[in-house]
Amino acid sequence: MTSVVSPVSTAAPAAAAVPGPGSADRGVVAASFLLQRWRWADLALLVLLLCGYLFAERHLALATSVLVAIVFALSLDLAQGYGGIETLGHAAFFGVGAYAAALYATHVSPEPLSGLAVAGACAAVVGALTAFAVVRAHGLTQIMLTLAVATVLYELANVFKGITGGDDGLGGFDVAPLFGRFAFDLFGHTGYWYAAGVLLVVYALCKALVNTPFGLVVQGIRENPVRMRMLGVPVVPRLVTLYAVAAGVAGIAGGLAAQVNRVVGMDALSFTASANVLVMLALGGTGRLYGAFFGAIVFVLLSDRAAVINPTYWLAALGVLLILVVRFAPRGLSGGLKGLR
Amino acid sequence: MSTLVSLLIDGVSYGMTLFLIAVGLTVTLGVMRVVNLTHSAFAMVGGYLALWLVRSAGFSFYLAVPMAALLTMLLGLAMERTLYRWVYRSDALGQLLMTIGITFVITALAKGIAGPSIQNIPLPVSLQGNWVWGGEVGAVSVSVYRVFLVAVSAALALALWLGLERTAFGARLRAAVDNPSMARCVGIDVPRVFSITFTLGCGLAAIGGALGTQMLPLEPYYGLKYLVLVLIVVAVGGLGSLRGSFQAALLLGLIDTLGRYYLPALGAFIIYLCVLGLLLVRPRGLVASTS
Numbered sequence: 001m002t003s004v005v006s007p008v009s010t011a012a013p014a015a016a017a018v019p020g021p022g023s024a025d026r027g028v029v030a031a032s033f034l035l036q037r038w039r040w041a042d043l044a045l046l047v048l049l050l051c052g053y054l055f056a057e058r059h060l061a062l063a064t065s066v067l068v069a070i071v072f073a074l075s076l077d078l079a080q081g082y083g084g085i086e087t088l089g090h091a092a093f094f095g096v097g098a099y100a101a102a103l104y105a106t107h108v109s110p111e112p113l114s115g116l117a118v119a120g121a122c123a124a125v126v127g128a129l130t131a132f133a134v135v136r137a138h139g140l141t142q143i144m145l146t147l148a149v150a151t152v153l154y155e156l157a158n159v160f161k162g163i164t165g166g167d168d169g170l171g172g173f174d175v176a177p178l179f180g181r182f183a184f185d186l187f188g189h190t191g192y193w194y195a196a197g198v199l200l201v202v203y204a205l206c207k208a209l210v211n212t213p214f215g216l217v218v219q220g221i222r223e224n225p226v227r228m229r230m231l232g233v234p235v236v237p238r239l240v241t242l243y244a245v246a247a248g249v250a251g252i253a254g255g256l257a258a259q260v261n262r263v264v265g266m267d268a269l270s271f272t273a274s275a276n277v278l279v280m281l282a283l284g285g286t287g288r289l290y291g292a293f294f295g296a297i298v299f300v301l302l303s304d305r306a307a308v309i310n311p312t313y314w315l316a317a318l319g320v321l322l323i324l325v326v327r328f329a330p331r332g333l334s335g336g337l338k339g340l341r
Numbered sequence: 342m343s344t345l346v347s348l349l350i351d352g353v354s355y356g357m358t359l360f361l362i363a364v365g366l367t368v369t370l371g372v373m374r375v376v377n378l379t380h381s382a383f384a385m386v387g388g389y390l391a392l393w394l395v396r397s398a399g400f401s402f403y404l405a406v407p408m409a410a411l412l413t414m415l416l417g418l419a420m421e422r423t424l425y426r427w428v429y430r431s432d433a434l435g436q437l438l439m440t441i442g443i444t445f446v447i448t449a450l451a452k453g454i455a456g457p458s459i460q461n462i463p464l465p466v467s468l469q470g471n472w473v474w475g476g477e478v479g480a481v482s483v484s485v486y487r488v489f490l491v492a493v494s495a496a497l498a499l500a501l502w503l504g505l506e507r508t509a510f511g512a513r514l515r516a517a518v519d520n521p522s523m524a525r526c527v528g529i530d531v532p533r534v535f536s537i538t539f540t541l542g543c544g545l546a547a548i549g550g551a552l553g554t555q556m557l558p559l560e561p562y563y564g565l566k567y568l569v570l571v572l573i574v575v576a577v578g579g580l581g582s583l584r585g586s587f588q589a590a591l592l593l594g595l596i597d598t599l600g601r602y603y604l605p606a607l608g609a610f611i612i613y614l615c616v617l618g619l620l621l622v623r624p625r626g627l628v629a630s631t632s
Contacts, residue, residue: 080434086433086434086437133620133621137620137624139374139433140370140576140580141576141620141624141625143376144572144573144576144616144620145617145620145621145624147569147572148573148616148617149617151613152610152613152614155607155609155610155613158609158610159607271568271569275441275565278437278438278441279438279441282434282438312449312453313453314449315446315448315449315452316445316446316449316450316453318442318445319441319442319443319444319445319446319449320442320446321442322438322439322441322442322445323427323439323442323443323446325438326427326431326435326438326442327427327431327439330432
């Protein structure tokens with residue numbers, strides 16, 4: 001059934017973006033291979049980070065949370081945008097990374113970079129373990145499996161209150177100065193540059209990854225798993241690897257959040273967190289990496305502003321925005337911009 | 342012994358409520374393959390409408406619940422005719438996002454209109470209290486409300502089963518579930534069948550939501566909070582399988598109730614672990630659908 005559904009599901013948004021029904025299929029393939037090159041837009045992202053620092057001088061905490069959200073959305077884009085793995089439980093890895101970083105800082109060493117590596121590694125291991133079940137399933141079962149994994153982890157965190165702090169969260173750990181020199185200050189200057197640096201490295205690695213033969217293979221699997229299998233591609237192992245990598249990146253995002261905020265709560269594992277990142281990526285556009293930037297910036301900034309103005313109707317506005325984006329710009333805001341050009 | 346009996350009753354009534362709420366989604370997913378994450382929000386709408394009818398309009402509980410179900414059905418039908426046309430046209434991920442968006446809107450409206458607090462529908466006097474059998478020692482005591490809930494949901498489930506197995510509409514629906522394109526070929530108006538089923542599903546969810554407020558209390562985030570439970574019932578039961586959903590809902594209700602009583606430290610953990618295990622062993626659910 002999936003072999004029939006997946007090409008249709010990816011062709012449908014393409015048909016909306018590319019004029020002419022005949023060119024739709026070729027358009028998707030050409031686009032997905034062209035989009036991955038380095039281009040001036042990547043330089044713009046660098047400038048954006050700099051501008052973010054200069055303009056958000058007084059809102060550095062918010063700017064930092066935008067950066068964390070971008071890393072998180074990037075990881076979802078790897079799994080969903082490139083591998084076609086549908087997930088409603090991506091917060092599982094974010095939460096695992098966050099708790100791993102917090103526990104590492106509490107019990108082992110407050111050094112931030114090794115903590116981040118531990119966070120990524122733990123999440124990648126969890127990702128690899130669950131991937132074997134997740135990538136074999138399709139459609140609703142796949143969504144449910146990811147959801148079940150995230151919920152089991154959430155309830156685990158609830159059961160082992162002694163370790164995780166339960167609803168109170170895990171706090172009170174220290175993070176040592178970055179490279180032994182730059183202490184994390186109260187105003188979040190170091191935090192911002194730390195997150196920005198991690199984001200740049202993660203983005204560069206993601207970009208490199210999707211351009212490798214491996215990256216092209218998983219995009220092929222997304223387009224047509226049956227044909228890829230016929231070409232001799234070991235579909236399941238490739239998807240497992242991709243899922244583990246995506247989980248690792250999500251873990252890094254979680255670790256980053258834990259280190260910058262100095263506190264980890266159960267909400268890091270919650271269904272809401274999974275849904276939020278899905279919404280971010282949908283707003284930004286999947287399968288193009290910089291969609292994660294658009295989506296996360298729009299989502300986090302809007303929700304922060306709206307929470308001040310009217311938190312109730314913010315949710316309604318978000319819902320309407322989501323409906324309209326899916327209806328009129330199925331490839332997200334970045335896809336919509338591209339369509340205008 | 343007496344504890345076990347009341348636990349069983351509690352578990353069964355909880356499971357039956359879940360079944361009422363989830364059954365519509367089973368069909369939605371089974372027939373149209375629409376990932377409808379708004380479904381649990383319809384249960385909430387039903388609950389709030391019944392609450393409003395009882396509290397502000399002064400209707401009796403027994404009258405308010407069916408009226409709330411009818412109103413929810415109207416709303417469901419209206420939405421199916423308009424907004425869901427967009428949902429149908431999207432791919433699976435788009436459907437997921439769009440219906441999450443609709444749920445967000447309903448949640449925000451509920452919060453704006455009914456306030457953020459957790460609410461119950463007050464039970465009528467005739468449903469309060471317990472029935473007690475036996476002597477002083479080992480007396481079996483069951484809540485009247487729970488028995489009423491089991492009776493109503495059993496009656497509804499039976500009606501549903503009869504409607505599916507014994508009527509022409511049921512035959513058409515089963516044909517549409519099993520093979521939508523073949524059903525179309527033999528002249529069944531599948532979209533219409535789906536519209537009716539969607540509306541009925543909304544009504545059942547509304548009844549479940551209105552009757553179950555003692556277990557699943559009303560709050561604006563109801564639609565998102567219990568969505569996971571409803572999805573579990575559908576996924577564990579198997580797409581499009583009413584029997585599967587029924588079994589899954591009962592199982593879920595019993596495991597959850599017994600688990601929380603005998604292993605309170607683990608809380609809801611058991612249920613999700615069971616679900617994960619079951620999905621690993623039987624990825625297509627308890628009763629795998631034929632298509």
